[in-house]
Amino acid sequence: MKIATWNINSLNVRLPQVLDWLGQHPEVGVLALQETKTTDDKFPVQAFADAGYRVEVFGQKTYNGVALISRTDWPAPSAVVRNIPGFEDEMARVISAKFGSVRVVGAYFPNGQEPGSDKFAYKMRWLEALRDWLRGELAQHPLLTLVGDYNITVDDRDVYDPIALAGTIHCTDEERAHFQGLIDLGLQDAFRLFHDQAKLYSWWDYREMGFRRNRGLRIDHVLVSTGLRVHAADCLIDKAPRKNERPSDHAPVVLGLKGPIPGFCA
C-alpha cells in the first residue's frame, strides 16, 4: 500500500498522464495532487470514478488547487478539511482527509517568489499557521502524513547548485527554519529515512534542459508522524513521468507502507 503526492501543473493538461500513472501503480491508494488549476465544477470526477477512484477536491481558477484521489477499495475519505482552519486564505492550498486510521494532509505550499517580497511574507505567515494547526491534528490523529509541494529545500543535498542558490527562494534559512518547525512537531522526512545521497530531486526547471542536466531541487516531500513512521517501508521519487511528452515539472513522491496498520490495512 502506498500514498503519493504529485504537483501536476494543470490537471486539464495532465489528466491522461495521471490516469496512466495510477494504472501503472495500483498499489497507490491515495494520491494528493497540487496545482490542479481548475474549479471544482470542472474537475474530471467521472474520469477518476471510471478508473476506480474517489476524489475530494478543493480547486480554484487558474492557480493553485489541490485534490485527494483515492481507490474505491480503500477506506473512504472522512473528516475532510479544506485549507488551514482559522487562517484566512483566498487560495486553495490544502486538503485533508482521514482514510481509516490514517490522516493524509495534502498541501501546496506558497512559492514565496523572492525573500523580502509580500509573497515571501505570506509564505512565512502560512507556514506558521500550518504548524500551529498541525500540532492539534497530530494530537488527534497519531497516524498522519503531510505530503505535497513544500517549495522548500531541506538542505544543500536538495539543491543542484547550493553555492549559486544560497539564500534564494526555496533555499533561505527562514524557509528551512519553518521546515524544521514541522520536524519539531514530531514529523520525519520519509525520503531521508531511506536515502542520504545528494542530487536527488523532485522538480526540474522546464528551461535550459533542466531535467536532462539534472539541474533540479527536492521540494516535494512526505513527512510522517512518529506513529506512521514505523510502518514506512520505502519512499521514492518516480522520475518516469518527467520523461513523458508535455510533462509536469514535478515528479511524484511515493511513500510505501507495510502493514498491518490497525484501522487501515492488513
Add this chain to the structure above:
DNA sequence: ATGCCTCAGCTCCTGAGA
C-alpha cells in the same frame, strides 16, 4: 542580464511559477 519553458486567460501578451 531576468530570458530560457509552460500554463491560464478578459489569449497574439501578461503574470506566475520555482
